Amino acid sequence: MTIDFSRFYRHDELSALLHDLVRDHPDRLRIDSMGKSHEGRDIWVLTLTRFATGAAEHKPALWVDGNIHAAELLASTAVLYFLDHLLRHDESDARVRHLLDTRAFYLVPRLCPDGAELALSDRPRHIRSSTRAYPFEDAPLDGMVIEDIDGDGRILSMRIADPNGGWKPHPEDSRLMIPREPGEIGGQYYRMLPEGRVLQHDGVGFKLNPDREGLDLNRNFPSDWRQEYKQQGAGPYPTSEPEVRAMVDFVVRHPNIGAAVSFHTHSGVILRPMGTEPDEKMIPEDLWMYKRLSAAASEQTGYPALSIWHDFKYHPQQVISGTQDWIYEHLGALFWVVELWAPNRAAGIDKYPFIDWYREHPPEDDLKLLKWSDEVCGGEAHVSWKAYEHPQLGPVEIGGWDRMNFWRNPPAALREAEVARFPGWLKQLAAILPRLELVELSVQCLGQADGPIHPTGARHYLIRFAVENSGYLPSYVSRRALERKTVRGLIFECFPKCEEATHSLAALGAADPIDEGSYHPQMRPYLRFLSGTQRAEGPSLEGHAAKQSLQAFLPDRGICAHRHLHQWQVAALPGTRLEVIARSERAGLIRSELCLD
Template identity: 40%
Template sequence: MSVAPPVDVRFDRYYDHDELTERLHALEAAHPELATLRSLGKSFGDRDVWLMEITNRATGPGEHKPGYYLDAQIHAEEHATSAVALYAIHHLLTGYGHDETVTRLVDEQVFYVVPRINPDGAEASLKPPYYLWCGNGRFAPGQDRLGGLKTEDVDGDGYIVSMRVSDPLGEWKKSALDERIMVQREPGEYGGDYYRLYPEGFIEDYDGAHVRIDKPFDGNLNRNFPANWDADEYGAGEAPLSEPEAAAIARFILDHPNIAGMNAYHTHGGIILRPSMTLPDSAMSAKDLGLYTALGSVGTALTGYPTISIYEEFTPDKSKPRRGGLMDWTYEKMGIPSFATEVWDVETEAGVEKTAFYNLHPRTEEAQLKVFEWVQEHLGEHGVRPWKAFDHPQLGPVEVGGMVYIWTYRNPPPALLEKICHANVLFNLEHAAAAPRVRVERVETEALGGALHRVRATVANHGYLPSNLTDVAIGRGVAKTVRVTLDAGDAELVMNPREVDVGHLAGRNERPFPWSPWGPTWTPTTKVVEWLVRAPEGANLRVRVVSERAGRHEREIEVTS
């Protein structure tokens, strides 16, 4: 394999769509034996949703190998996730032939990486004034609400931040530790200077009293998938897969049943999320829960991120679980072991103790001060804007300023990107390496006389996961069994069908401790298949084992007496 020239890919900056596209094409051109770039579809803005397939095609086509799917930036403002996915592509391609783990995985498996599901939304939020935008390109910023307050850069400084408005009924006050920080007033507190806090913007149909802020209908592609879809979810869309980007992703996954693992990247929180989005752990399969616990512990060791249940620890109101998510669809409907990683946590970086996982705002005044000081040191005015007086056409005198949420809470400073990318991609490689792998261990023949021969093949699963991946896959009827085939050539098959269904093959994860009568019953990781053939001396026989999610393998043997 030829030595590829280096490609200009940096992990200390964020790329827009054209820059990302240029680098993806360059990586494909530099590694033609390993990389195949394709467009899964077009966004509303006519931008490509790119997917990079990575495998050593000399060892077989990708569809014949266990697949690992990774995606990023389904939400517009989550720019760091695109960097992680691009890092995964770069790491796999440049590490091949140099890194033992990368080389083995690219030889034996296939990687499917979507670095940016939502290219339209990313463009809207990547450049000034940095719209806090979740959705895709169905609506443009400013079109996502019918009326009320619409976010806009009112003072023209290139940033959309906050407005603080003096109001005796206000919920906020200036911190005694630093008046640039706003903290909640106490429940029984009166007699001070208080403020209302609003997103920066102008107000349509203002009645002079109440500032109406509607939920935006910009869309949320991660509520547009068929699992437990609910029209009332924020951004769910008109129907499941109504959005072209979500439909393109779903179509690809459905067309690639070899996918044996999946990770979706999000920001923020510094956590690894596992199923279920809608069910407590007590309602999950015990085997699958054990699988997630074991794989999640690997992720925690490599990234430092705790692994938690979306429903149990990331859903503040259990009566309103999240519905229509991609990860729930891939696991609950298709049985694929799936994680979602929320990269980056500014509070942890600033030294704030993590006491909860779903944080929309620092929980204490002291925590706010730590975050503020950290942002000041590492980002300056790109991370926090000084409060400046502004004569608002609806609200009158206000001050505009505060934290630039998208470059503090949502995404890290570019200088920290590479470290974040590296740790998370290492977890992806470990998750991918857990895939089931079927092998023909050996093929033996025994002469029985009269040109009759017994053919005995032993097949095994070399992987950590079983060939069915999960209990859910069996329960849903989507786990196809392992099949062993004898290609007898000119020989005559006397007994047993040419293709034998051997059921599923267990993985190492079934045996986390030595056998005990109190523990689970072990199921086979290895099975034997026999045929009776009539064949002349020197005839060639080929045995092949095939599994939809564990790949395929074959061995040949020559008939001898």
């Protein structure tokens, strides 16, 4: 099964491709539908881990999704590329092998299949996300509807000669439109409009209609959700949209997800929380961790790593909230947004203010982009102006920047190289997750159990069950998780290995199936806890991340906090078999058996 990373797959092709991959790797890969989109398409989630070394839900997990925004198709490619990388290198790369043995990956290549399908249709439209009409059902009766009017499969700009227009051709290259200077007169000016059709044109002016599909699925998450008037595309209530509900439900049902990455386009940056508050309000230990891991991300991918709040606000007085807030701020798992692809950087514009550049930038930047379009993109990233007889507006010219095919996503030849930046960093994220490992499981007989409460022949035993966190991150992953109480300490359990007997006792209506006075030897093994309880909560475990330098004022007092010994004293009959479990929401599960002699 070979995936062509230079092309974008339509839903049916993507579904077939994913099922083929699962058929080729049944020991490692599983596919499930997380739910149905608004139009009824399956939202696929792939579970990747070596099933022979344990169930996915018993291992720490990394979540990677893409394409929640309809036209950000390269985001799907990035997820597919990572999936393919892990499958392809499982045999040859010891690190990948280790990850598939000890970690799980939940991969969702396309969160918004309906919007992506529209972007890939024969007459494509690039809407924000879902195809559901929102906030109102009504189709517009008047005004301009943005669409491909000349049928060339792309939506460009229209320029119309107008003495009061705000734009003029660049003196060095008349294809390039630049803003008219304040107070400037005497030139050839143009009015710039998006390509589209005008309904009920009165011959004078018109409004520009927003897309009827006005949802932004990334504004529909439960954390810091705000109504439409504060946050465009929010939906009527948090998780009102089936695509978001499917993801939220899946993540909530998989508390083993300790880190997550969502791929978007474009800007060529890696964004970290928080989105709704400044760094000063962030828990310092989490901020330090985030900064360290973001710097590593930047080094491995070549993308700058930024804070959403400090460096990536669309408007300085507006905050937006989405996946990043929900996964970090609510759940306390680590989360990054990747905005893939920066045409500016491809054109040699290295230092630019990420968001502000789109509001205003020097014409020299546009000349560089034009050169890039001519030399690398066959003159297609900026399309030369072509006369067109517009049905409502009369003679216009259609052309300009093709943002659909060169901004939202890179041209076909550049796609694979762009997504190939990411497997290294994503593997690192999976590798740093906390993971429980067994240190010691032993049993020592302390002698005969005396007194009339025990059956004849019962003995006292001491069970030692020691585990450690072999990961870099603590078992709780972030302090935020502790603050929000989304994780507990380690849970230790011990019970007799005799399920049928326990069932039969339950059927008899016994209140406590383990420790009771009415022991009956035919029913199940005798087990009485003398110290410790059948289920107990222990501490959280630290990871091996260095907390401070070796020159720090005081030594790190938590140097052995990555290990814990849990002990039980029980009375039981020799030959009793016990099952012991240590588990943590985010660090996995250890299950073992022992026999009391």
